[in-house]
Amino acid sequence: MDQNIGVYLCSGCGIGDAIDIEALPAVGEELGVSRIVSHDCFCGPEGAKIIKDDLASGDVNCVVLGACSGRVKSEVFDFDLMNTIVERVNLREHVVWCQPAGNEDTQAMAEDYLRMGIIRVQKSTLPTPYLEALDKTILVVGGGVAGMQAALDAALAGYSVKLVEKETELGGHMLKWFKNTPTIPPYHDIENINLSSTVDEIKNHQNIELFTGAEIEKIGGAPGMFDVTLQNGAGAFKVGSIVLAAGWKPYDATKLGSLGFGQFPDVVTNVQIEEMAKSGSLACPSDGSAPSVVAFIQCAGSRDQDHLPYCSAVCCRVSLKQAMYFKEQNEETKVIIFYKDMRTPEQSEEFYKQVQKSGVIFVKTDTSKISITEGSEHKLAIEAMDELLGEPIQMEVDMAVLATGMQPAVIDNPILNLEYRQGPALPELKYGFPDSHFVCFPYETRRTGIYTAGCVRQPMTAGRATNDGTGAALKAIQCVELSSQGKAVHPRAGDMSYPELFIQRCTQCKRCTEECPFGMYNEDIKGTPLPHPTRCRRCAICMGSCPERIISFNNYSVDMIGSMIKSVSVPDEYEEKPRIIGMICENDAFPAVDMVGLNKMQYPPWVRFIPLRCLGSINLVWIADALSKGIDGIVLFGCKFGDDYQCHFIQGSELADTRMSKIKETLDRLVLESDRIRLEQISIDDYYRIPQILEEFTARLEELGPNPYKGF
């Protein structure tokens, strides 16, 4: 396409009062733009019409809009991105709302942003979406409550579903349970479980093909084009996206010898109690007698550094429920619950109260320090420190139930057996649970198009697992729809770009294949990367990693950002006007800088922010470009990293930090102070820190003096 750029300069919202709009067209003219219009309200009907008319007439096919932040007014500036290249130059939040009005430095800032915006457009091309991933079938792995719900919801939404369950019956763990905790008001009574209506609905749904007694042999391919092979020749088919609802397994009680498991037959687990209750008799395994005193030991191997360090969220409620099994069997049975903390969220507090009222006794104690020995009158003697009494107590019981926690089913089996260069399993974050940003993006995994639901991703109740099934099914549907249109899924949903590799120059260094957080690249036998575009989240971490700079996107490239940096005007050293390039994450840092503007906070006028898709997309050559241009300092804002990372692309900011530690060695060798580069972790609510960070950085640059390469 031949670019015809139109530059539209808005003077509304105080922009026209703070900067000289009339002086800006010169910037566009320098760069060969002929159509430059200003107006006092481009988001109003009259202003918007100017742009629309230009586009309709064909005189303009690239829009550079110097106005407000690109994060607002998207409903007005809603252009056809297949045929139009659009750049929003943020003159409002990033210039006039954070800088003094009528100042020459403010004007210079606006001019630089406009120049960079035009160059960004000039270095972009129209998208050519990847349109080969067309399969919209959804594979659900696991036929427990989460998986059944996911399968059913996807089927009801009109999608073909393949449901694979390793057991011969659907229902998962719940199939073995006696009753459920209360789910309906007033949340007082345990409830019967009825899975059969859901099971029947699934079996009879024409959109669902059910594979029971089946497991996955391997899955290759990518979203919209996964190739699934079942074990033992049970089937092979294509699917578009996958919901993994493989559930959980109980923590291995044989590791709980300290609580008498294995030593005393009457020490059992909560899972065994469900089976006993379902069989109709809660009896001591040693002699088949009905117990008259029963103890529950909460957190048996949970919240314990020697076992599972985390809380499984449901065991308190399960023990409350099972205590009621005993009370239902015989009201006279004494039940004692030894607990660290009773955790009964949501409406379960009502149930807890009800169980208390039934006379169940609660003993707060560090249950990992409980001793269980042989009793005299009853079979077992339990000694525990009663923290509420402040004294140790000893009680004799007939049966002790260990409330063991949950581990994800993927803890020792990848289940999906992915044919990915980075391995067959979903990458984990902690404790064997698949990595995801569990607060913001709960169903996401680090394998695009594969979503987790239920206890495989986090311990939860059956009720929540059911809801999870719905959530993950919706994500799976989004994925097949977007993939079939050549569009990215979360978090750059709708982006039609994807990495294009100039493969002749690839040195097989494998940085891209190793660093991609989503395992987008497989490798051929020589180690040459094999991209799978629909696995890509468009973070461009690979572009940042590539030392040969052969990875580009149609609208994001090493050359583009490098050219933008080089377009910044750098006053000579005698003017004492330093220049700082701020390369910032578009997800958190960019809106945080918007927030600085919204709050009318001021910061030094020397900084020029360039949003990056992810700080992990930073290529070291940009640092060199900036320093050789005479830029005095470079500030990088990325998301928080580490265990509680906030990076939308998992590892981007951490990778950037690693790369920067390397470049600092290089700078030291060049006798350029490494303090000229500063990386900060900024989350969106850290916006108030930004002015201070920039003030301090400017002060440090003043100490260092001007970049010696200025003017070369």
Add this chain to the structure above:
Amino acid sequence: METKIPFLEVSDAIVMSGAETLYWCMQCGLCSGSCPWRLVPGEASEQFNIRLVQRMGQLGLEGFESENCLFACTTCRTCVDRCPRGVDIIGNVRGMRSMLAEVGTIPGSLKPIVGSLHSQGNPWSGTPEKRTEWTEGLNIPIFSPDTEYFLFVCCTSCYDIRSRKIAKSVAKALESAGVSFGIIGNEESCCGESIRKVGDEALFQKLAESNINLYNGKGVKKIIVTSPHCLYSFKNEYPELGGNWEVYHYTEILADALKAGKISPVGDSVGPVALHDPCYLGRHNDIYDQPRQIIESLPGAELKELSRNRKNSLCCGGGGGRVWMETKAGERFAELRISEALDAGAATLVTACPYCITMLEDSCNVMGKSGELKVMDLSELLVEKL
């Protein structure tokens, strides 16, 4: 530390004795934090932790039996109002005390009280004949089927010399208001409220039965009481035993009389007056406004609210049988109330409960503040102006 062996049979027995909500308690400790014993120093403050006492009850453990532990509870109801689990903490205290009363292990100071109640029908070792001594010089009518209200005078105000003034002033005020009322005379027994709180359930049942038979036999339909404790018992405990009457505290009747213009206080200004809300009038019976309406009707009255008032009122220390037990000076809640009244700028501290009068007046004297602050029953202050 010695390992304790819980006896769940004992906890079952406690529950059977009236501690029906014992297991509802989740041991959060809001009760202990709300307890007025936290505000004073001394043995009871150190020993009595209501949360821990209930814990021991849940496990059937010993160690809470002393006068300064389980028997320290004044049943003021502050904790009950605040309990997030709706535990009837007073019921639990009563149940635990009952267990002890059944085997005769109540504090020694309570034994003569129990004896007197058994033999005389009142806790003050007075003979039934002396029950009407307070009426001398007054023409107090005797209840007959034509009388509207039966006036039940608290035993304390029948036998205690100081407290008799309350009986007199209530009767005089009712007379001024033209209320049709009468006493029965010498046959009434103690309402039994406090002895039930002490745990002697059998004695309470005996007293209640005697009263119910007497009142029903006399044709009683409506009762005016002088003490909020009797109000509580008649209103809340007697109905299930067969005593179904309309029961009013005198402040309710007199507040209505004021509203209807049947009495109009006149005379010298009463000046700054503080009100101590009795636990049994306020938290137990939800009567807060009527005493205030009466104060505000008095000439020149300036109502000074105490820092802890209405639902947050601080107990005088006399409920739950404590009125019969000794609390050392310096460790009494009433002393805090006297200080609060002085801090509020009151010259008179009124209340409407004979126990409160006993406790507050005693502390006022011990503190040497009787020159600065006058402790009076509200009825006494009112009749001065009629």
